[in-house]
Amino acid sequence: MIFDLHSHTNCSDGSLSPTELVNLAAEAGVDVLAITDHDSITAWQQLELRTAQPLQVIPALEFSTQWRKTGVHILGLNVDIHSEALQAGVRFQQHARRLRAERIAEKLQQAGFHDALAGATAVAGNDNLGRPHFAQHLVNIGAVNNFKQAFKKYLGAGKPGDIKQCWADIPQIVAWIRDAGGTAVLAHPVKYDLTRTKLVALVDDFIAAGGQGMEVVSGKQMPNITRDLAIICQQKQLLASCGSDFHQPGQPWAELGRFPALPEQCQPVWQHW
Incomplete structure (x- = not known):
């Protein structure tokens, strides 16, 4: 069976609707899919209105947080979407996301870009604003040529639009997930550009906060990379997860269901459910 436990819809920063994503995943041969939109459960709520899905969909989301001034993401997998703890967490993060968007817009205005908040909101089509929406706005107005340039000049780490200090901390996020009966998983650990020593320190702090798993394959x-993450996962006795981190078609590095299998020594997170 193919488990893809990391994907996004247009309810956050993906391009497909929840139904389109599920159908595409089924066509790709995925058996179990987790929709992990950023700080949002809207996609799952939309799917609940449908009576049947072509594959098994796991209720999940991806929380934004910060560790030692580095932005990190934590997946809440197999959560109870109707849990009051989880819904309180989503409300907190959505408020933080809005404040963050306003601060990003202020920074961009100082750089000479007016109406960035309105432009990013138009791109998003929803209230789940993030840096990718601001990046697309900058592309749309001709300020930059592409996403990469937008992040390199204005939105990436250390740039004016890199606002991180709005989120709940790791222990709070893990508590929300676990109180909702879910499994807290550290998402795509190698994407944080940390040394191996700092990555292990992050993992240790995550475990101390109650974290239960880590994405070994992203x-x-x-x-x-897969071998090294599997070693860390095994040494730290964490559950192992895997996913595409799909956002839109046409990205060969993040295709639904198209990623390496978990190494044999790993204990898959779904065996915990």
């Missing part, structure tokens, strides 16, 4: 990645 999209197409080099075999040596």
Whole structure:
């Protein structure tokens, strides 16, 4: 069976509707899909209105937080969407996300870009604003040529639009997930540009906060990365997860269901459910 436990819809920063995503995942041969929109459960709420799905969909989401001034993400997998703890967490994060968007817009205005908040909101089509929406706005107005340039000049780490200090901390996020009966998983650990020593320190702090798992496979990645993450996962006795981190079609590094299998020594997170 193919488990893809990390994907996004247009309820956050993906391009497909929840129904379109589920149908595409089924066509790709995925058996179990987790929709992990950023600080949002809207996609799941939309799917609940349908009586049947072509595959098994796991209720989930991806929380934003910060560790030692580095933005990190934590997946809440197999959560009770109707849990008051989880819904309180979503409300907190959505408020923080709005404040963050306003601060990003202020920074961009100082850089000479007016009406950035309105532009990003128009791109998003919803209230779940993030840096990708501001990046697309900058592309749309001709300020930059592409996403990469937008992040390199204005929105990436250390740039004016890199606002992080709005989120709940790791222990609070893990508590929300676990109170909702879910499994707290550290998402795509190698994407944080940390040294291995700092990555292990992050993992240790995550475990101390009650974290239960780690993404050993995130999209197409080099075999040596998978092996090393599997070693850390096993040494720390964490559950192992895997996913594409799909956002939109046409990204070969993040195709639904197209990523390496978990190494044999890993204990898959779904065996915990």
